[in-house]
Amino acid sequence: MDVNIGFLGAGAMAEALIRGIIQARLVQPERIWAYDIRAARLKELEQRFGLVAAASREELAAAADIIILAVKPQNVEAALTGLQVKGDKLVISIIAGVTLSRLAGYLGDVPLVRVVPNTPALVGAGVSALAAGARVGQEDLEKALAIFRSVGEAMVLPEEQLNAVTGLSGSGPAYVYMIIEALADGGVRQGLARPVALELAARTLLGGAQMVLATGEHPGVLKDRVTSPAGTTIAGLAVLEDRGVRGALIRAVEAATLRAGELE
Known part of the structure; x- marks a missing residue:
């Protein structure tokens, strides 16, 4: 891509995207800009990746063609209030719970994409759902998809489905970790060594x-x-059904989805 990509906020997910972008050779490291209020963190990323550390959010907004908003939700007002972004720039937000309409309230009439990624992106195995604002054209949408496909898979969905995405794939890794932990505990109870049981479960x-x-x-x-008929697997499945594991997982997704809506 013949663009400069800027990150406003430089936490773990921003770092995963920076690494993915470089490994996928979407742009060269010197075309990646980052700004964070933590000077030491910026210096760390500058040394690790060879990116450009912006001196201010204004410098970043002026230099980048694509601006990725990666600040914490509680810092969104301080980060975006008064920030001037030209209307020809693409703004992509991974800020949890911040809607396209709220982003537009801060930034004005600019192309906006809202994304719900998940933490396996940190190891290149993420899945992200993108919702595009009205001003986003196909070319900009393809650029956004390419960025998030550099750390896993990505799909486009209507914004009204993003809370369900949060409840399923956003929160889902935690459900999976609990299942892995429980399976490993079962293996340990039956005499397997902890490292063996954990690897088998994962x-x-x-x-x-x-x-x-x-x-x-x-x-x-x-x-x-x-x-198999009367085999080991059906014996185990009968216990899972009896204990309501299927229903519990469905309810977990529902509860997380409802909570995501409350946070908007």
Whole structure:
């Protein structure tokens, strides 16, 4: 891409995107700008990646063609109030709970994309949902998708579905970690060493997820293929159904979705 990309805010997700952009060779490191109120953090990223540390948010907004808003939600007012952004620049926000209309209230009539990423982006295995504002054209949308595909997968959805995305894929890694922990505990209870049980549990979830994505088959079909009559798997599944695991996960997504709506 023949653009300068600027990051307003330089936390963990911003760093993951910077790394992904460089590894995907979307732009050269010297075309990436960053600004953060923490001077030491900016210096760290400058040394690590060879990017340009902006002296102010105004300098960053002037230099960047694509501005990625990566500040914490509680700092959004201080970060965006009074910030002048020209109408030909693309602004992408990963600020949790901040709607396109609220962003427009701060920045005016500029092309806006709101994104819900998730933390596996830190290891290049994220999934992000993008919602585009009215002024975003196809070319700008493709640029935004390329940035987030540098750290995993990305899709475009209507903004009204982003709270559900937060409840599922945004909060979902925590549900997965709990499942991995519980499976590993079960293995330890049956005599496996903790490191062995943890690796078996994590790789089992990883392999199962890859099977779903690679085959395109319904998880129920894949589940039935593992489940022999009167075998070990059906014995375990009966316990999960009896304890309401399926319903608990559905309710977890629902609760997180509702909470996401309350935070807007």
